[in-house]
Amino acid sequence: MNIERTRQAKPVQATSMQSQSEIRDKNAQASQARKDAAGESSTQVKLSQLTQQFKSDTSRDIDTARVAEIKAKMDAGELTLDSDKIASALVRDIFNFS
Template structure:
């Protein structure tokens, strides 16, 4: 494949309109507020029961029994910290997609 550089090209100004498309006659905020009025906005959103339950269910977020076990071991001074095991788990977690 080769590029033919002998072909004439038209300047962009001849193809595109010469007006600046970024200029607005009115600011966007004023235009949006003029189109809607408080009485015309009748949007209602209802969530399904499953969605409501998922939003309020925090039982899977924290293993409270494990937290209590770790707190007790920490306060008793018997908590074993294994840096190699922690590092390995962190690296495995980073590379899981």
């Protein structure tokens, strides 16, 4: 590539804010027209049976009192963590799931 053979840059035409807003308005009108032509544009979601069971789960498998106690200790800075105990429990769980 020779530098002598480069093309001259063309100046950029400035557009006014009014013309940009007119373009947006036309696009919005076209989009609305497509929605009107297609009928009501709504999304329907059907939850799986498992998801519905989760939403209606009343097993109370989370001890909310214990969670509140731990949160209070964390906020007060009184919670001590034993990293060896945590690591041992994680490893034990990994072996139990394998």
